[in-house]
Amino acid sequence: MATAGLHDSELGELQRRLIILRVGLLLVVALLGLRLWHLQIREGPYYRDLSENNRTRSVIMEPARGLIYDRSGVLLANNVPSFTLYVSLEDVKDRDLLIDQLTNLLGLDPALVRKKLTARGSKQLPRKVKDRLTLREATLIESHRLDLPGVMVQVESQRNYPGGVTASHLLGYVGEVSPEQLEKPEFADLHQGSIVGQYGVEKFFDRLVRGQAGQKSIEVDALGHEKRTVVVEQPHAGDNLYLTIDVRLQKVAENLLGEESGAIVALDPRTGDVLALASRPGFDPNILSRELTPKQWAEIVQNERRPLTNRASQGQYPPGSVFKVMMAAAALESNTVTPSTTIHCNGGYQFGRRLYHDWKAGGHGSVDLRRALVQSCDVYFYTVGQRMGIETMASFAHMFGLGEETGIELPSERVGIVPSAAWKQKAKNEPWLPGETISASIGQGYVNVTPLQMASLIGTVANDGVTFRPRLVQAVMDRATGELQQRPTVPKRTLKLRPEILPLIKEALAGVVKEGTATRAKSALVTIAGKTGTAQTTALRTGPEKDIPKKFRDHAWFVAFAPVEAPTIAVAVLGEHMGHGGSASAPLAKELIETYVKLNLPAPAGVTDGAVVRDGDAGAQGAR
C-alpha cells in the first residue's frame, strides 16, 4: 500500500540529515535563551524601571493656601473646591487632535492651550490647562474621558475672597507662577501651574501662605485612565495669617471714600499696627485670581483710574500743609523760632520778583507757631522755611520717615521725594533755586509723600516721637503644628527732639480741630487732633473751585490722631482732587475715628485671648 512511494535509500539519507535539524534547533534555542537571559537578567532592572514608568503618573497635589483673617478672626481669604483640568503629556498620542477636542468642548483658545502644553518643564508632570471649570465643563470632560487620553480633572482648592473688593489692595490676589518667576530661586520648588501670590499680602507673605505641594503616583493603563493611587505624599497647607486690620473699620474707610479716588490709612501709633488701609478705586481679587485673557488684562491695566495702584503705599502726592507738622517740629528743634516768635502775615510773601500767596487772601495778621498751625498760615512757614534752608528741612523730613520706606509688609512700596540741592542735582541735573525752598516749606513743589508715610508721621507725633514699623500681620499659625506665633512690633526710630516740642505741637493740632481749619472733624465722642492739607496739583488755577475740571482740582489731605490725651489711632486721609482738606477729608477722618472708638477694640494683644501683652510697646516706652 504505502510501498509505492518508498525509496529506501532516500529515506535513509533524509533521516541521516536530521542531525542538521537537531543541531540547528539546539543552536537556535540556545540563542533565544541567551537573548532572554540578556533581557531578563542582565537588563531586567532597567526594563522593570521602564515598566514602572509606564504605569505610574506623578500628579501634583496642590497645597491649600493659608487662610487670612482680620484681627478679630473674620475670614478674609479662604479656599473653595474647584475643578482643574490637567493633561498628562506622556499619554497624549495626538496633540493637535487633543487641542481641537478641548477647544470644541470647553471653548478654550487653541493658541493658549498649545502654549500651556508646550511650556518648558518636566514631561512627567501633568500640565495645568484650565482651572475653575464649571460643573458642566467638568462633567463634559468626564463623559468624553475615553476619547481624551491623558486628560484629567482634579479637584483642587481655589483662592476665594469672601469680601470681594474689601481690602483688595491689602490682600492682593494670586495667580499662576509666570515663566519669568520660575527662573528665580525663590520659586525654585514650584512648577508650571503653581499658584503664587501676585500682589499684596498674598505676594509679600507668599512663602508662608503658599504651603508645599504633595505628589501622588497614579497607576494608569495604556490609555491613561486612572486605576489606583499608589503612593501619596500629602501636601502641606500654607500657614494662616492674622492681620492687624479690623475688617469693620476697613469697610468704613472704603465706604467713606466711596466712588472717589484716594486712600485712608489708620495705624495704632503705639504698635504700628495697620488698623485699616483703604485705597480706591479697588478691584475684585476673585476676578484677578482667575486666568484673564490678554484683553481683560489690558482693560484693567489701562483703566485711567488705575485700580491696581495701592494709593496708600504707592500713591505719591505733595503733602501740602500737612507738611507743616514736620516743619513746626523742625523750626523749634533747629531754633529757627521759639514758640512765642511771631511773624506778620499779610496774605503774601515777597521773594525776589515773585509774591508767594497765603491761602487766605487777607492774611492772618501776627501769628506765633501755635496759631500758624491752627490757621495753617502759609506766610509763617514760608518765613520759617526760608530761614531754615532746604538742607535743614530735608534732614528733619528724613527724621520723620519721609523719603524712605515705612517698611510695611506690602510689595513695591514707594518712598516719595524729599527735595534738597543734592537731590535736584542728581534727579534733574539742575541747581537748587531759592524760591523752591519757599514752595517746599508748605509741602508743595517737589515734595512728595505717600498717605502711609503721613499716617506714620502723625502716629510718631501722637506716640511722642517713637515710630513703629507698620505691622500688617500680627500672628502666623503653622498649619502643620497648629502653633500660633506672634510677630513682634518693631520700633523703628525715636525722634531726637527736645521734650517740650511734641506736646506743644500736639496741643496745636488739637487746636486745629477745636478752633482752626478742621472744625468739621470735631467729634462729640472723642478728642481729635489733626492737620489739614490742600495739595495743589497745578500752579495755574483761576476762578471758583466748581468751575475747575475735576482732574485739576486740589488733593484734600487730613492727618489726625485720637484721643488727644492718649492716642490709640493715627489716621491719614487723602482724597484725590477732592478739594480742601478741611472740608473734604477732615469729616472722613472724624467718622473713621468715631467708628474706631465705637468698636472699642481691645488694646494690642495676642490674637486668641484678649490678654494685653505690650512687649514691643513697653520696650519702646523704656527707650524713650
Add this chain to the structure above:
Amino acid sequence: MIDRVINSRGFDNFDFRFIGLIFVILGVGVLSIYSVTHDQGVTFPFYAKQIVWIVLGGVAFLVMWLSDYHRIARLAYPAYAIILVLLAVVLFEGKSSRGAQRWIPMGPFAFQPSEFAKLVLILTLAHYYSKSPRVGWLQRVVLPGLLVLPGLLLILKQPDLGSGLSFLAVYAAMLLMVGMRSKALGVILLFSLMLFPFAWEMMWGSLHDYQRQRIMAFVDPAYDPGGKGYHALQSRIAIGAGELTGKGLYGGTQSQLKFLPEGHTDFVFSVFAEEWGFLGVLALLILFVALIWLSLEIVARAKDQLGALLAVGITCMLCFCVVVNIGMTAGMFPIVGIPLPLMSYGGSATIMTMASLGLLLNVKRRRLSFF
C-alpha cells in the same frame, strides 16, 4: 482503519509524553490568555473561546491521528486547490483587520485559510516528493517551487507576511531534507544572489505601510515609543521586567494595564515572560524543545518517504513558528505576525496546529502497526 489503531499494545509511553507535552503547553497558553483577558467583561471571553478551539483542535488531532496518512496525502492536491480558492475568496470577500485581509467570516467566527494552507502545503509537497523518485533540479526544486508559488503570492497579497514566511520555511525545509545535488544548490544560490536586489526592491515596494514600519521598528525600536516601535518596545519591556522570577500571575503591569498590545495573540509569550520570569521562560523553552525533539524522533523512525516528509514538514513548521515568535517578541526579529503555536489565542491556528500534531503522531503509529 480504526481497528488497526487499537492493537494489543494500545498507546505507548511515547504517545503519552507527546500528548502530555501538548496539553501542558496548551494549558500554559490558556492561563496566560486568561491572565490578560479575565477582566474583559464579556460573557464569552477569549480564554473560554480558546478552550472551545482546543476542544475542536482535539477532535482534529484525533481524526488526523487515527486516519491513514497515505489516504490523507492522496487528498493533498484537491485540498491545495480548495485552499487556493479560499485564499482567493479572502482577497475579495474577506474581513480585514489592521490593514490586512485574512479572514472569511463564518457566523460569529472568522476562518483564516492561510493557517490551514501551511498544513495543506506540507501534505502537498510530501505527496509530491514521495510519489516517484524526483531527480534533477527541475523536478526537485522548480516544480515544487511552482506548486508553492500561487499559495505564497495569494498569502502575501493579503498581506500576511508571517504565513508567507512559514510557507517559504516549509518549502526550504522540505528541499533541504530531500537533498539536492550540489549543482542544483549552486544554481539556486546564484539565482538568489542575482535576483536579490530586484527581489528586495519588489518586496519593499509591495509591502504595506504597517509592514515597512514594523521593519523600521525592528531596526530602531526606541526611536518612537508611541508609534512604530511601540509593539516591539512594550514587548521587550514586558519580558525584561519579568526578571528572574517574574511578577506572578496577574502581576504583569505591562499586560494587565494594556501597554502590551495583542497580549493574548502574537505577544502571549511576553505576557508569560513578564509573569513567570526567566525561570518560567526556561521551563517553557524546555517544553517546546522536548516536543520538537519527540517530533524529530518520529521523523527518524518514519517507515516511508511520505511519513518522513510529512513529519519533517510539520516539525520544521512548528519549530519555525516557535523560534520566530519568541525571537520577535524578544526583539531579535521584526514583528511579522506569527502566533506562538499552542499558546496564542486563535481558532484557525490552534485547530491547524493540533491537526498537524495529530498527523505527526499518525506517522509514528503507522510504523508501529506494521509489526
